[in-house]
Amino acid sequence: MPQASIPLKQKKGKISKETYIAPYDFSIIDKERTEEKIKDEQSRILPSYSFDLTTSLKLLEDTTKLFSKIEDIRKKGGERKEEKIKKLLPNLSSEEIKLIASADKNVFIEIEENIKNMMNICLEKGILPDGVIEKEIEITRKKKEKGTITLVENLLTESKIKNSNLKELKILSKQPTNIDELSWKIASSYLIPNLYFDKDATRKRIKENKEIEPIMVFVKKGDIIASEGEVIDGLTEAKFKAISEISKGISNKTIYRFIIIFLLFIFFIIAFIFKYQRDLKEEKIMAFSFISFFIIAFAKCLTIWMPDFWMYLPFSSFSIIVALLSSSLLSLFLTFILSILISFIFGLELNVLLLFLNSGLFSIFLLSLARKRADLIKVCLGIFFFNILLSLFLLEEPLRAKIIFSFSNAIIVYFLTISTLYVLELFFSTNFKLLELSDLNIPLLRDLFLEAPGTYHHSLITGTLAEDAALCIGANPILARTGSYYHDIGKIFNPEYFPENQKERKEISSPAILKSHIERGVSIAKIKHLPSEIIEIIQSHHGTSKIGDERYPGPLPNTKESAIVMLASLIDEKIRAYEKPSPDAIKSIVKEVIDEKMYSQELCEAPLTIKELKIIEESFINILITLFHAKDADDETKAIG
Numbered sequence: 001m002p003q004a005s006i007p008l009k010q011k012k013g014k015i016s017k018e019t020y021i022a023p024y025d026f027s028i029i030d031k032e033r034t035e036e037k038i039k040d041e042q043s044r045i046l047p048s049y050s051f052d053l054t055t056s057l058k059l060l061e062d063t064t065k066l067f068s069k070i071e072d073i074r075k076k077g078g079e080r081k082e083e084k085i086k087k088l089l090p091n092l093s094s095e096e097i098k099l100i101a102s103a104d105k106n107v108f109i110e111i112e113e114n115i116k117n118m119m120n121i122c123l124e125k126g127i128l129p130d131g132v133i134e135k136e137i138e139i140t141r142k143k144k145e146k147g148t149i150t151l152v153e154n155l156l157t158e159s160k161i162k163n164s165n166l167k168e169l170k171i172l173s174k175q176p177t178n179i180d181e182l183s184w185k186i187a188s189s190y191l192i193p194n195l196y197f198d199k200d201a202t203r204k205r206i207k208e209n210k211e212i213e214p215i216m217v218f219v220k221k222g223d224i225i226a227s228e229g230e231v232i233d234g235l236t237e238a239k240f241k242a243i244s245e246i247s248k249g250i251s252n253k254t255i256y257r258f259i260i261i262f263l264l265f266i267f268f269i270i271a272f273i274f275k276y277q278r279d280l281k282e283e284k285i286m287a288f289s290f291i292s293f294f295i296i297a298f299a300k301c302l303t304i305w306m307p308d309f310w311m312y313l314p315f316s317s318f319s320i321i322v323a324l325l326s327s328s329l330l331s332l333f334l335t336f337i338l339s340i341l342i343s344f345i346f347g348l349e350l351n352v353l354l355l356f357l358n359s360g361l362f363s364i365f366l367l368s369l370a371r372k373r374a375d376l377i378k379v380c381l382g383i384f385f386f387n388i389l390l391s392l393f394l395l396e397e398p399l400r401a402k403i404i405f406s407f408s409n410a411i412i413v414y415f416l417t418i419s420t421l422y423v424l425e426l427f428f429s430t431n432f433k434l435l436e437l438s439d440l441n442i443p444l445l446r447d448l449f450l451e452a453p454g455t456y457h458h459s460l461i462t463g464t465l466a467e468d469a470a471l472c473i474g475a476n477p478i479l480a481r482t483g484s485y486y487h488d489i490g491k492i493f494n495p496e497y498f499p500e501n502q503k504e505r506k507e508i509s510s511p512a513i514l515k516s517h518i519e520r521g522v523s524i525a526k527i528k529h530l531p532s533e534i535i536e537i538i539q540s541h542h543g544t545s546k547i548g549d550e551r552y553p554g555p556l557p558n559t560k561e562s563a564i565v566m567l568a569s570l571i572d573e574k575i576r577a578y579e580k581p582s583p584d585a586i587k588s589i590v591k592e593v594i595d596e597k598m599y600s601q602e603l604c605e606a607p608l609t610i611k612e613l614k615i616i617e618e619s620f621i622n623i624l625i626t627l628f629h630a631k632d633a634d635d636e637t638k639a640i641g
Contacts, residue, residue: 012237016226020240027218028242032234034214046138046149048201049128055194056123060116063190067112074101074108091189096182107179114183121171122191127156129193140201155195161188261344265337272333284325284428291318291420292338299345310346311355311395311405314412315339316383319360320376321420323367324430329474335360351394355387362386363413373432376414384410429531431478437530438463438482444528445485448492454500455491458572459484461627465568466561469619473612475560483537483565486530490521490538500576511550518542518552537562541569543602556605563606564616567594571620583625590620 066088073084082094082101089097100111126139132152139150160169166176166184176184217235219225225239226232232240273280295318302310318338323331339360343353366379387406395402425433440446449456463484470480495501497513521538540562542552557563574589575581581589594617597603603613 012232012234014232016228016230016232016236019228020225022219022221022223022225022239027216028238029214030217030235031238037215046136047134048138048140048198048205049126049195050140050198050201051126052194052196055192059119059123059190059192059194063112063116063119063187067108070100071108089186089189092182092185096185099182110179111183111186114180115187118166118171118184118187119191122156122161122187123194125156126150126195127158127161127191127193128152128195130158132157139195140198158193161191262341265341269334269337272330280326280330287325287424287428288322288334291321292334295338296341296345299342303345310352311391312409312412313342313356314409314416315342315356316359316363316409316413317416317420319363320367320379320413320417321424323364324421324432325424325428327474327476328364328368331364332361335364355390355394358390359383359387370432371435373436376417380410380414380417383413429479429533431476433531434478434482437534438478438485440485444489444524448489451492452488452495452498452501454502455488455495455498458500458569458576459486459488461572462487462565462568464627465572465620465623466564468623469564469568469616470561472615472619473560473608475564479533480561480564483534483561484568486521486525486534487537487541487565487569488517488521489524490517490519492524493517493520500573511548514547515550515552533559533561537565541566543597545600545602556602558605558607560606560608560612563603563608566602567597567616568620570597571624575624581624581628583621586624586628587621590617590624 069088070085073081082097085101086092086094086097089100092100100108103111128137134152136149136151139148156169166172166180171184172180217239219239226236230236273285295313295315299310299313302313315338319331319335322334336357339353339357342356343350346352363379363383366382370376370379384406387409388402391397391402391406395405397405421430421432424430440449445456448459463481466480466484467477469475470477491498491501493516494513498517518539518541522535525535525538536559537557540555540557543556543566544551544554557566571590571593574593575586578585594613598613608616
């Protein structure tokens with residue numbers, strides 16, 4: 001832990017309020033002096049240019065083709081031969097065209113050879129494009145060869161070639177003749193730069209230069225870091241930062257403490273899941289563990305490479321994802337645990353703990369108000385404003401920096417959450433996905449309404465009962481309601497065989513027909529890619545209960561939600577036998593169904609306690625009494641009216 005006399009942060013440009021002493025020996029890189037040294041070395045690096053051999057060969061080849069065409073025109077003769085040559089050499093005067101057209105063969109060959117010789121000399125010397133501002137450059141002829149440092153003024157450029165004559169350029173060692181001047185006029189019009197800037201070679205030189213040994217500053221224990229009243233410069237700020245980072249390093253003591261705390265938290269998590277989340281699947285536990293380790297690793301990387309950006313850790317994503325995949329209760333508990341571990345990584349700073357813990361808890365609260373995936377934008381907007389409020393009390397940065405942090409953190413949380421959910425929803429159902437499936441306008445539910453209206457109404461009542469009961473015992477009310485909507489979806493085939501769809505009660509259908517709706521429901525659910533949790537509710541909502549002389553195939557419900565749907569569905573079926581059940585009749589039916597299922601061991605695999613079954617019973621009774629009393633009240637109102 002840092003000494004009390006050493007502040008956690010000291011910014012460049014601020015005035016030191018006290019005299020601070022180094023608590024131990026350490027060394028740092030003097031970044032300002034090192035950067036100056038690198039810049040100084042880089043200023044000495046010359047840009048690298050390479051010869052373009054392709055350009056040189058093409059120019060000589062084009063010259064040969066040019067004179068072959070002119071020779072053909074000369075041989076064919078005719079009145080328009082000068083006009084044709086003029087098209088090939090537009091920069092020559094009429095007299096110069098006549099000379100080429102009428103010159104004997106030896107003179108013509110001499111002109112061609114002169115042009116090629118002059119071009120060779122220029123290309124070999126090197127032609128630079130205009131605009132090179134350096135006084136010296138490094139020229140390489142082959143990639144692996146070492147370059148030659150050359151003065152730019154000794155090289156040819158496009159403008160030099162166009163604006164200078166043979167004598168000025170000193171291309172020929174002799175005094176130029178008229179033939180030489182004519183040859184140069186043709187050659188200069190075709191010459192283009194054959195030296196090009198080699199980015200890769202120049203970058204390689206700069207990269208090699210960056211490996212310059214940095215300038216180190218050594219600080220001994222007891223040395224003055226900053227005196228009272230002294231303006232903190234960049235080097236002093238770096239010293240304070242180094243002390244803070246060293247203080248956050250893990251010593252032998254902190255390793256032992258971290259291991260003990262980590263193991264304790266693992267024990268607490270296991271105990272919590274066993275007591276309150278026994279139906280939580282192993283796959284989800286693995287997913288939560290992976291996300292937790294990702295957040296912890298992310299935090300550790302920030303402390304090593306970007307300690308000033310610790311506020312940008314998208315901690316709230318963890319809280320949101322856990323709440324969406326399981327329950328707000330588990331998310332609250334894990335948020336508390338993980339925020340302590342994260343603060344441990346950042347040196348047990350209180351502001352880190354308070355910022356992440358409060359931000360995570362607030363995101364869970366906001367998520368409880370979200371009803372669809374698009375509401376995540378509103379959740380992250382709320383996180384943005386809440387982070388600004390938190391940062392006003394917990395951070396020392398300027399207001400502009402706090403706003404940037406809050407906005408950036410909210411953006412990172414949003415995109416990380418959306419992308420993670422996209423992957424996780426390939427394997428698990430989330431509350432958003434369940435809410436989308438509970439929309440009664442979904443074609444499958446509309447088909448159920450049209451084909452089997454009685455079953456549809458029964459599913460809605462079951463959903464109302466199951467949702468309230470799940471909410472009362474801390475189970476997932478959205479899963480209970482959505483599972484209820486689909487639990488009898490198999491009755492969409494041959495709906496007339498099922499009592500709730502019959503206007504007048506017919507003979508009881510055979511057990512095989514009644515049992516078939518489960519197998520058909522599972523098939524439909526798989527075809528429609530419904531979540532495994534809903535398929536499980538479809539399979540288990542009758543458990544292994546008797547049907548005539550046979551039994552339903554099962555399995556037994558093994559989650560709180562599937563058990564609640566089983567009870568709600570059977571209670572609604574029993575209630576339908578009464579035209580106007582009294583409150584006492586409702587209580588009797590509910591108690592009878594729950595007791596029967598409990599004593600017949602149909603609930604033995606569901607993680608429900610006796611206390612929770614009592615709460616479920618009270619919830620069912622309250623909902624049903626309210627429902628039928630409201631109906632009676634409506635009937636009385638109509639009668640009075």
